[in-house]
Amino acid sequence: MSRAESAVREHAMRGPEPRALELEIPRPLAREGRAMGGRRRKKEGVVEGFRVLTLLYRVGELPAGVFQRLKELFKVYRAVAALYFWSKRLNLEEGVGLALERARQLPSYYRHAFDEDSRVYQFGEVEKMKRPRRVVLQLPLADALHYYCGAYIEDDKLIVRLGGGERLELPLPERALKWLQEKEREVAPLKVAKTVRVQWREDEHPELLKVQIVLRVERQKPVMPDPKGALLCYVDANSDYGIVAVYAVSDGTETRVLETPKLRPPNRSKRLKAAAKRQAAAAYGHKRGVNLALARLSKRFRARGWVKAAAAQIFKKAFQRASGRSVLMNFDIPDPESIKGSYLQKTLLSLEKVARNLANWFGVYVTFECYPSTRCPFCGSELEIVHTKRTRIAYCTRCGFYDDRDYVPFYHWVKELGLPMPKHPLRKLQLPEELKLLISSVRPGSPG
Numbered sequence: 001m002s003r004a005e006s007a008v009r010e011h012a013m014r015g016p017e018p019r020a021l022e023l024e025i026p027r028p029l030a031r032e033g034r035a036m037g038g039r040r041r042k043k044e045g046v047v048e049g050f051r052v053l054t055l056l057y058r059v060g061e062l063p064a065g066v067f068q069r070l071k072e073l074f075k076v077y078r079a080v081a082a083l084y085f086w087s088k089r090l091n092l093e094e095g096v097g098l099a100l101e102r103a104r105q106l107p108s109y110y111r112h113a114f115d116e117d118s119r120v121y122q123f124g125e126v127e128k129m130k131r132p133r134r135v136v137l138q139l140p141l142a143d144a145l146h147y148y149c150g151a152y153i154e155d156d157k158l159i160v161r162l163g164g165g166e167r168l169e170l171p172l173p174e175r176a177l178k179w180l181q182e183k184e185r186e187v188a189p190l191k192v193a194k195t196v197r198v199q200w201r202e203d204e205h206p207e208l209l210k211v212q213i214v215l216r217v218e219r220q221k222p223v224m225p226d227p228k229g230a231l232l233c234y235v236d237a238n239s240d241y242g243i244v245a246v247y248a249v250s251d252g253t254e255t256r257v258l259e260t261p262k263l264r265p266p267n268r269s270k271r272l273k274a275a276a277k278r279q280a281a282a283a284y285g286h287k288r289g290v291n292l293a294l295a296r297l298s299k300r301f302r303a304r305g306w307v308k309a310a311a312a313q314i315f316k317k318a319f320q321r322a323s324g325r326s327v328l329m330n331f332d333i334p335d336p337e338s339i340k341g342s343y344l345q346k347t348l349l350s351l352e353k354v355a356r357n358l359a360n361w362f363g364v365y366v367t368f369e370c371y372p373s374t375r376c377p378f379c380g381s382e383l384e385i386v387h388t389k390r391t392r393i394a395y396c397t398r399c400g401f402y403d404d405r406d407y408v409p410f411y412h413w414v415k416e417l418g419l420p421m422p423k424h425p426l427r428k429l430q431l432p433e434e435l436k437l438l439i440s441s442v443r444p445g446s447p448g
């Protein structure tokens with residue numbers, strides 16, 4: 001054991017249990033790509049996918065000395081980064097030089113943030129960057145053998161080197177370790193590049209230290225598989241209440257629907273009730289700001305997490321159903337105008353980013369086309385709608401086609417892929433009496 005190493009041992013302090021564990025997909029993908037990539041000259045035909053593990057630690061439970069050291073590091077880094085950022089933006093070469101000189105106050109591995117060739121370079125496309133509001137220390141996560149690297153995992157701990165022989169030890173829950181292994185397996189034999197981001201904001205949540213492990217995989221852009229013989233997956237987010245998926249296969253003579261799950265955000269009424277309570281409290285002037293913020297949170301923020309989870313579930317099911325076949329997906333995401341006023345609103349729009357990222361991660365060919373839900377896929381007539389307790393049934397008075405309105409775009413997609421239409425309805429429907437009569441009167445001209 002080297003002298004430095006034993007000094008480290010003496011210092012070694014156990015961190016607290018993380019307060020919360022949140023598995024997510026990075027939200028602003030474009031920014032993520034920039035923030036993470038020095039070497040990232042847009043490579044032709046290559047896509048990158050990310051997965052992010054977020055851990056929150058209570059500052060009060062961290063060893064005080066070590067956290068103080070981290071704070072100092074943030075302070076120095078912020079000053080150097082600001083100088084570097086503005087000098088770059090304003091084309092002041094002296095400033096850049098000065099910043100790099102000052103960066104020497106930082107431990108060597110944190111200086112990579114200013115090294116354009118480094119994987120953790122933080123200032124890519126600086127002229128397009130908004131002024132960075134957050135202080136994020138970003139380090140490569142490597143194995144412990146690379147002595148000078150910033151962070152590594154040792155047993156069930158994440159070790160962040162702070163310079164001067166000090167290190168911050170953060171416990172990693174078993175679930176987090178499992179998740180990391182699982183993600184690496186998902187893309188094997190491709191290699192995952194890992195970075196650690198340490199974030200602390202004095203102004204916003206000074207009591208929480210946010211640590212993220214970002215996994216990044218780079219691969220060839222997937223090509224469109226032959227729809228014949230591929231697993232087809234149509235995802236529709238047009239619906240008022242969530243996401244609808246249709247899984248099917250076709251051999252070119254018959255299109256067989258395997259499953260048609262509908263995903264709804266759980267506990268909607270519970271969340272809305274909680275939000276209403278907060279709003280009422282705010283209306284009485286009781287901690288107004290706080291209550292309004294919490295009301296917004298329980299209405300919207302949770303929904304975002306739900307979209308991520310739902311998208312991950314849709315991909316997982318696609319692979320199960322594919323059992324070795326190629327996967328062909330389409331996400332039908334409405335334009336922002338048409339979704340206004342719906343309670344999922346922006347959250348559903350975020351599905352595109354989430355889905356694109358997952359497709360890149362897994363190497364799945366995905367499109368984002370919208371198909372009509374009000375036009376008959378067989379004869380092109382305008383569809384009528386009848387509401388039952390559970391579903392909105394779309395039907396055609398001309399040819400007798402009917403199905404759950406949420407499945408109608410799927411038929412149009414199948415048609416466009418040049419595949420035979422599936423049998424309708426995709427799932428058994430309870431038809432209202434008057435609709436039964438009407439449809440039987442239209443036959444025998446009926447399709448399917």
Ligand SMILES: [Zn+2]
Binds near residue numbers: 376377381396398
């Ligand atoms: Zn029709």
